[in-house]
Amino acid sequence: CPEVALNDKERIRDISRAFSKHDVVIAEVGRWCNLLDSDPAKRKANLRRVTEGLALAETIGARCCVDIAGSYNRKIWxxxxxxxxxxxxxxxxVENARRIIDDVKPKRARFCYEMVGWSxxxxxxxxxxxxxxxxxxxxxxxxxxxxxINSPARFYRNTELLNECFDKLGKWIVSCHAKDLRWEVEMSVHFREVTLGTGSLDYTTYLKRLAALGGDVPLMIEHxxxxxxxxxxRRYLFDLGHKIGVNFG
Structure with missing residues (x-):
């Protein structure tokens, strides 16, 4: 979602109309901050920021507002x-999610936590x-x-991981990220994000399972x-989709 203040009604209306005109779904309102910051003032401000993010998602027609659940790390948020x-x-x-949702009471937008390998x-x-x-x-x-994917087992068995996610969470999935991983071999385990199709994620399974959900769940390339x-x-996704019978519309 483009940067816009919650009280800027005219710009929100213009953004919503522009995306709708070009048949583009607003996948998410990202509110990347630490809801568990050790500083009480920052923690309060971050909670307010994410709450306003969900309100913006509801107003502008985004699928969700997303943030990580938080971290107790004092140096890196x-x-x-x-x-x-x-x-x-x-x-x-759990308490934070309830407070955010109960304050906004959204009818169409959803609040989500980003998956993280260490939280x-x-x-x-x-x-x-x-x-x-x-x-x-x-x-x-x-x-x-x-x-x-935070271990060799999950790296090698990412098809199983994908199927598990869709089997257990499918009916709640409202938005997805697309990237890929390559194992950089050194003396410790190090996975590096790379362009789609140059890593090891099973995109055939990912696209097929995502398409089978129905509805209009966006897949957003990032990083x-x-x-x-x-x-x-993008070309990799479209070419693969054509080969496996997944139509992006």
Whole structure:
């Protein structure tokens, strides 16, 4: 979603009309900040920012507002920390999601947590537990399978990982990210994001399972280094879709 203030009604209307005119779905309103910041003032401001993001998604017609669940890391706002996998973390992110949703009361937009390899939700099962605990119709799933690949087992068995995500979370998926991973071999495990089709993610399975969901779930390419890489990745998706019978419309 383009940058726009929630109170700028005229620009919101213009953006919504422009996207609709060209039949483009607004996949998400990203609000990338730490909802568990150790500074109470920053934490309060971040909660307000994400709440306004969901309100904007509802107003402008985006599929969802998305943020990571948060982190206890004091140096890197999205960074790893042992307590990011704790029960306390789980309970706090459940509370935050409920507060955000209950404040906005959206009718069409959904609130989602980004999958992260070192924080909850870090698997299909942990995402499902969040859905059940949050217990709000407006809480949904933002699928980013590359973010879940945090071990050699998941790297090699990413087809199984994809199928597990769609089997367990499919009916809640409202938006997806597209990128690819390559294993850079060194003395520790290091996966690098690369252009689509040059890594190891099973895009045949990804596209087929996504197409089978029905509805209009967007797949958004991200983290490319510039227009050429985005275009290369887009062409890869369209070419593969043509080969396997998936139509992008």
């Amino acid at each position: 999205y960074g790893p920390h042992p307590d990011n996998l704790s029960r306390e973390f789980f309970d706090r992110v 909850l939700p870090d698997s299909a099962d942990s995402y499902l537990r969040l859905i059940q605990a949050i217990d709000r119709e407006a809480f949904a799933v933002h699928l980013d399978p590359c973010n879940l 490319m280094k510039g227009p050429e890489e985005y275009d290369k990745s």
